[in-house]
Amino acid sequence: MEALPRDTVVDVLEERLREDILAGRHPVGSYLPPERRLADGYGVNRTTLKHAFGRLVQAGLLETRHGVGTRVRDFARLGGADLLPMLVKHSPDWVGEIFEVRRGVGRLIAGQAAARATARDRAELRALLDAVRDAEGGEAVQLADIEVHRALARATGNRVYVLLTNTLFNAYLPVRAALVGPFTDAGAAHARLAPVVDAVAAGDEDRARQAAEAYLTATERIMLEGLA
Known part of the structure; x- marks a missing residue:
């Protein structure tokens, strides 16, 4: 039998963030709170948060601008199938x-x-x-x-x-x-x-x-x- 995959903290955080974005709790065009505050709010460290961010950037839900912050992308207008x-x-x-x-x-x-x-x-x-x-x-x-x-x-x-x-x-x-x-x-x-x-x-x-x-x-x- 093959062992069942186990969700990592990054997996769980990615899903939480994704749901919060799609549900509009982080509105399109808005910047997410500072990383330290967001990490504390989700109960994770900043490294875990950065990994989750990376996945959501790749998925087309977030965009990160160095020195500015991480913003929710207008995925309905710019996203793909x-x-x-x-x-x-x-x-x-x-x-x-x-x-x-x-x-x-x-x-x-x-x-x-x-x-x-x-x-x-x-x-x-x-x-x-x-x-x-x-x-x-x-x-x-x-x-x-x-x-x-x-x-x-x-x-x-x-x-x-x-x-x-x-x-x-x-x-x-x-x-x-x-x-x-x-x-x-x-x-x-x-x-x-x-x-x-x-x-x-x-x-x-x-x-x-x-x-x-x-x-x-x-x-x-x-x-x-x-x-x-």
Whole structure:
């Protein structure tokens, strides 16, 4: 058995600071209190505080100016999609907006994949679709389903679609366990996804987009029920 990871003081402080920023307790554009006062307030030393700051700067929530201080960045205006996992963890309300983008991007990817897929792409999609049917357990089916969508993105020949697909899936990670509903029955999961793969394999762009819309709408409904 693999030992469970243990949160360090830096991990806990990073999460506390992140929640305080996202909740508006440290407003956008404001400077954080002096390091010594902030460290005392959180009950940590300044070295720990600096490590947590470094992570939040890298995440795009803070910016540090030497000799001036550390300010909360306008992440809503300047941030990227890499912020989505922490935003979802902070507030599951973000999931509905992610699903809206998922429908639009997924429909577009399916049409492009149908237009551009090679024989190799089609064979890979068939094999990965079979893996969905053969997977055992909701989590395994969910992961197998994800690999089909990654393959659909690759089949477009556009690497940006692949990165967008990865970004959307990464955004789900904090609540992924609650989104397992569509995948508890491997046969049903396979049946929902098969029309998308069939249409892409047939090179039928319109049918691929329609099948993707139907799949994404059905799975979204089930997943939102799980979150509720």
